[in-house]
Amino acid sequence: MPKQTFFNLPDDKRQTLILAAEKEFSRVPLFEASISNIVKTAGIPRGSFYQYFEDKEDAYLFLLNQQAKARQGNFIALLSKNDGNLFDAITEMYRLILLEIPTQENLEFLKNAFLNMTHKIENIFTKIFSVNESSEKLREISSMINKENLNISDEDDLTHVIQIIMSVTFHNLVEKFAKELTYEQAMSNFKIEMNLLKNGLCKQGI
Amino acid sequence: MPKQTFFNLPDDKRQTLILAAEKEFSRVPLFEASISNIVKTAGIPRGSFYQYFEDKEDAYLFLLNQQAKARQGNFIALLSKNDGNLFDAITEMYRLILLEIPTQENLEFLKNAFLNMTHKIENIFTKIFSVNESSEKLREISSMINKENLNISDEDDLTHVIQIIMSVTFHNLVEKFAKELTYEQAMSNFKIEMNLLKNGLCKQGI
DNA sequence: CTCTGAAGTGACATGATGTCATTTCCCTAT
DNA sequence: ATAGGGAAATGACATCATGTCACTTCAGAG
Secondary structure (H helix, E strand, O other): OOOHHHHOHHHHHHHHHHHHHHHHHEEEHHOOOOOOHHHHOOOHHHHHHHHOOEEEEEEEEHHHHHHHHHHHHHHHHHHHHOOOHHHHHHHHHHHHOOOOOOOOOHHHHHHHHHHHHHHHHHHHHHHHHHOOOOOOOHHHHHHHHHOOOOOOHHHHHHHHHHHHHHHHHHHHHHHHOOOOOOOOHHHHHHHHHHHHHHHHOOOOOO | OOOOHHOOOOOHHHHHHHHHHHHHHHHHHHHOOOOHHHHHOOOOHHHHHHHHEEEEEHHHHHHHHHHHHHHHHHHHHHHHHHOOOOHHHHHHHHHHHHHHHOHHHHHHHHEEEEEHHHHHOOOHHHHHOOOOOOOOOHHHHHHOOOOEEEOOOOOOHHHHHHOOOOHHHHHHHHHHHHOOHHHHHEEEEHHHHHHHHHHHOOOOOO
């Protein structure tokens, strides 16, 4: 959280600072962004930055939260518009994000927010499991998968199935470590989600 | 990729360096790790490090790839053992990772690999959508979701359903930006995966 | 008009990165 | 055995970023 000083700032000065930060975080991923650049762009002394924010990430998180708030009402509105249908609402949300981010230069940092996590590491998870599309291994693995029971119509679907399972597995790992879950909790969550995946998130015939 | 020089190194020296790097990356997340610490621990001059690696990330990726290779055979073996059943294999893989990481101190960096991505940012995606468990908003959103058609037995399942959808959505966003997919490609992939989620990844009755 | 606490300021100590001129090592050819 | 040459090793250095702090300025209350 930015310090109170930041919120006490006159609107225009605060806005200048926000724009400068957005610009810097849009230029490069978080870890490369430099406070020096932000203060230079904003035309404020270095010390002032630390008067307002704890550090670089503090500013970054503030920007993300700003965006979050902007989208909060958005998603709720979408749910409402789609009669509570989670899939329709999230699909529309996804569409809006895809459409919005490329058009606003200062939102580039949101795109970086997603890429940051992978950065040059590309997809760590993919690396750890050695499953990436250009790899021989993926083909080997794909060929070994028993497709009889999978609900897929072609090879392309299989790739998507793998992607889905990997996303969910990855998410579970992050949760496990971030929340310091016990082994039992982590396994239990994982199994629940795998079962949901197998059986489908919607009742049949819908 | 590390430079050839690194692979030309005598085994013991290379191993010392690997251990030093693992130690440093296990100590702190990637962006805080310092090359100075690695060379100090390994007892090699600073310049040598750059003789072997491009930079910090190069070393980091090398370590991850090493782990990847160690697990590659692993996963294939698991698939084979489980008659190609993807769910069983991945569940066993997951279990093994959970069991293995906490016991080996020098594998702590793998744990960091997952946490890195989220770092202090926790779950950026969660922030952007303002859906986190402690938030009022999640309750509000949950209450608005039409649960009639969802294949869930209780409120707890609903949380898992949301987690799954978020993981997959997040993954799609990362893919979109990392691979610079067009809007159409990104939407198409997303819809395919959402449909798979709705209908289930396995044929009924399995 | 003065006093006081909050905010602003920028020089500075510290420490990290990547480079490069120089030295050392080791293999090969004579 | 030794001279030559290319690869590898070395560590001092230029550069740059961070966070701090002593000092200054400001603005509002009395």
